[in-house]
């Protein structure tokens with residue numbers, strides 16, 4: 001529908017003014033309208049410029065606002081690269097194992113005694129509570145979900161520009177995504193660094209895990225400062241990689257897929273509005289989210305998601321479990337068998353390594369029985385000094 005009543009009306013008023021056939025009273029009324037319209041246009045332009053909202057009429061690129069429409073677009077020439085955005089809460093929990101880190105991630109902003117996660121004071125002075133919590137919450141196994149493997153398929157088919165995740169549990173890496181494919185907005189447990197700014201020596205996940213389960217506070221081998229997993233603490237800024245890549249990625253993307261995030265937490269909440277106005281956005285989530293404030297929507301500012309209004313032209317919501325949503329999309333893409341095979345094979349490999357680890361006496365470190373099962377060797381790569389921005 002026409003979302004530019006303002007400019008249309010302005011043109012009519014201007015045309016009427018030229019006719020010279022109206023009374024002085026109606027001239028005043030018209031001038032008043034014109035002023036109001038000009039003010040509205042000024043505001044609209046201001047918003048468009050300052051908020052980066054498109055003022056041009058957006059092109060509709062999906063033939064249908066459904067998962068079918070998205071699948072046809074994904075397979076078309078028009079879609080070259082897509083970005084996926086993930087959040088911990090709904091993605092990792094279905095594994096039934098990996099919720100320790102994700103618990104850390106999800107509670108971190110609000111509920112936990114915040115001091116545990118404060119880098120400036122608490123952690124450097126008293127790192128014990130954090131590592132006790134990490135030990136308690138450490139996942140029994142690193143087992144990515146269907147959703148993670150779907151993203152790997154996107155990568156293998158050359159369709160993944162980047163995966164932005166708020167997970168800190170490394171499951172994207174376990175599923176086969178590389179550092180280059182990922183922006184871990186809240187950091188990751190995959191690598192750790194010495195907190196001393198003059199040292200910053202890097203440590204691997206295996207090294208950190210051993211310290212955590214031996215109940216030792218991880219200390220730098222070079223300078224004896226505490227070593228901290230590279231997750232983002234209070235008082236720390238997000239990884240520089242996040243800021244540099246969001247600049248270019250969200251401007252150049254053909255499709256945005258948002259999975260398992262409520263879009264309530266920054267920085268993800270604001271990212272959905274950064275894509276070009278004709279870029280389709282698919283939300284796979286338990287409920288609709290990210291929609292505009294009603295007042296903004298009424299004024300024609302389409303910053304938020306719009307699934308249902310008569311002006312909706314690019315946003316699609318698939319409601320339900322993320323894994324099921326990915327399977328449904330994979331089926332429409334003709335990838336379902338491939339995806340299921342990948343999940344089966346990868347999970348079998350992880351299980352095999354887990355039982356091997358138990359056989360090798362992995363529990364000798366003194367970890368509780370539950371943890372003895374875990375296999376850190378399940379991960380794809382373990383560069384000893386893994387780099388992280």
Ligand SMILES: [Zn+2]
Pocket residue numbers: 194195196199200201220221222223224225
């Ligand atoms: Zn050090």
